[in-house]
Amino acid sequence: MSTPKPANESLRLETLRGYEILDSAPEAAFDDLTLLASYVCQTPIALISLIDADRQWFKSKIGVSVSETSRDIAFCASAILQPDIFIVPDATQDQRFAHNPLVITDPKIRFYAGSTLTANGHALGRLCVLDQIPRELNAEQQEALRALSRQVLAQLELRRNLKRLEQALAARSRAEAERQRTLDELKAALANIHTLELSTTSEHIQKRKSCIRFVPIVRRRSRLEKPALIGSEPRIKCKATHEE
DSSP, X not given: OOOOOOTTHHHHHHHHHXXXXXXXXXXXXXXXXXXXXXXXXXXXXXXXXXXXXXXEEEEEEESOOOSEEEGGGOHHHHHTTSSSOEEESOGGGOTTTTTXXXXXXXXXOOEEEEEEEEETTEEEEEEEEEESSOXXXXXXXXXXXXXXXXXXXXXXXXXXXXXXXHHHHHHHHHHHHHHHHHHHHHHHHHHHHHHHHHHHHHHHHHHHHHHHHHHHHHHHXXXXXXXXXXXXXXXXXXXXXXXX
């Protein structure tokens, strides 16, 4: 039988996926909290279960080997409909779970207790503890489970904020690299322009020097060959200097 879904299911899923945590690798910060939950509640199984569209996925797990199950058979899928700790003392005596595959076959769950992971009013999943024998949690254990679930949520927030910071720093680094590349291109372009100006100026100076050197030569030749030039006046022209 399909488990009812929250009225705000689409927004809930959007919030969950905003944490970018589904299918991520194990992380010690979460595993430590799961281990503490197992110790405090004295259960062989503890999970951080996040409820996706069609599955429950375990961010952290103690006492089980699977990483996810179908949402239809997940205790936590029913638990997220409850605002506080959800406790099933003996699943075999609860009509909602008596025929659940997780109850009648391995791991043969009998006891379940979970505290909601709520973000922006949306239940993302549960920090839960399970056992293969019927049992209860005392008031202190229940309060400890609530406190640990708040720490799980704090870790989710911290992880997301760090990820956003890393993305912002990476974007800044890319922008800085692009800015430096643009500056280098501008410097190279300016250097080429300067080189061209120097080349043009040098060429112009060389032409002027050539012309200046040519004038005295003509003068000397004019003095040496003066008889041949009687009756006429030499006129020397060049672009840079005009001598008569």
